[in-house]
Amino acid sequence: MKKWEPLAWVGPAVLLIAAVVIWPVVEMIRSSFLEISRFGVVRGSAGTANYVKLFGERVFGDVMVRSVIWVVAVVALTVLISLALAQLFNQKFPGRKVARWALIAPWAASVLMTAIVFRWMLDPEVGIINVIRWDLGTFVQNTFGIEPSSLGLLSAMGGEAADQLGHASTSFPWLIFVAVFVSVPFTTYALLAGLATIPADVYEAARMDGAGKFRTYWSITLPLLRPALTVAALINVMNVFNSFPIIWAMTKGGPEYDTTTTTIFMYILKGANIGESAAMSVVNFGMVIVLTLIFLRVSRWKQEVA
């Protein structure tokens, strides 16, 4: 009786995790070696045919490289911006609480909804981002008498056509922008929590020693912030690698396959060949693990935690 007691309390949780987290991983790996019809019927073993087909896809290499660029760019920008914002929001000023609350919105809101609004704001005809650009152009022309198109600044993002999501060169930067936009709030909050754990007397001591502002930040704040920074960045790596709704809602991986990452490609393949899609999932899964391990090694995780 006593021996089975833990099972009664913890068992349901284990069962739920096994059923919806562990089993799908096994099923995913198994499916990647099966030949499955479009209607889901298993036709038998496929050996490594799904993988061979996947690696032979014309866009496969591009998709892999783009996914790595996507993760590195979004996480790096997110961390840098969040470091600055955490410093700012850690200062004392009236209305700090309200200002911090405003930052919550992109974190709490569904990423899909945020992406849909951005898609509307980038609408070629009526999107507010284009309206602002045009008004800015008119303003520049009226005040300074300069033709706006002669300024690289305004034509840089999509030019006159202004269909910024329709061109590969401008759509990917915008997707990165939106991904950073939704990742910064959590990261900033995590860093603010990290800053709050740094005791004030450390700063007192630094001041006594006559350390300047920059020196204090570099030699005291940043090292002490590292555990929080590592965890926040790690969570971001996982989230960004697996982020799907932003790209799906804004470009569906297009034009052509120009903004397709591994998760999008996986979903596109699912409609045609689920075995190949499972193979893509396994590759994606492996990449997340490899990237995480590299990240942990680079940030010397073990020393921080132990």
Next chain:
Amino acid sequence: MATQTAPAPVRHRHVSTHRRRSRGMPRLKTTVIAAAAYLIGFFFLFPYLVMILISLRPQTELRSAVWFPERFDFSAITGFWSTGLAHNLTVSLQVAAGSTILVLLVALPAAYYTARHNFRGRNLFLVLVLVTQMFQPTAMVVGIYREFFTFGMVDSVISLILVNGGFNLAFAVWILNAYFSSIPRELEEAAFIDGNGRFGALFRVTLPLAMPGVITALIFTFIAAWNEFVVALTLATSPENQPLPVALQSYMGQYSVNWQELFAGSVIATIPVIILFALIERKVVGGLTAGSIK
């Protein structure tokens, strides 16, 4: 392992680290900082303000390139309840509420027991939970689809409840475990001696004290399930089983989109969640990062 996860729920976190101010004009510096912070705050609120503005824009004005509508039209919001999307809102509510109940039913006993007892496999269980927190449903959506296909459960609300419950279990277990660990065992034992019985002591003393943790887990799971998109997109194939985000997304792909209606749906799906989230924000950061540090 678990006992180290201090919840730090009550104490206010901000320690004034930067007491030092430039001696000359402290006011100017504060003003500049405050202005910058407000501006950044506004920047992050901007898309959601745009969302609200569009939902209030008269249909005739939708395709005109102006910043601000000339008049407001609340018909899309009030009329939302008679559109087909109202049904998808109900599905979203079912999925979110169902997942939340499932998570609490499963996580409460597990978190309580691991906080109070040392048993064989305890560490293994906590590691399993930690691994779950690192996993994303998006990465394994094909496996999830195959599994539910095998059981003939692809197009059902129950499947969505199970998946959302499973993936949000980790956060709930971590945060509840931290709360239970922080409540002195003696309190519970005193109540037990007073003749409350073991479960009486649990329900009358421990659970009320752990309430902030329970509420955090509740709101967090609700929001996560409410916002979930990829699994719902994959599993809910027929329109009547689609939660609101999936329905809005497929609605957007149609030939003639009533944007006003679409954004009315977005406002209803987004704004309440942001407000709810503001209530638990402090505890969420601790819960998410503590779980991965330990």
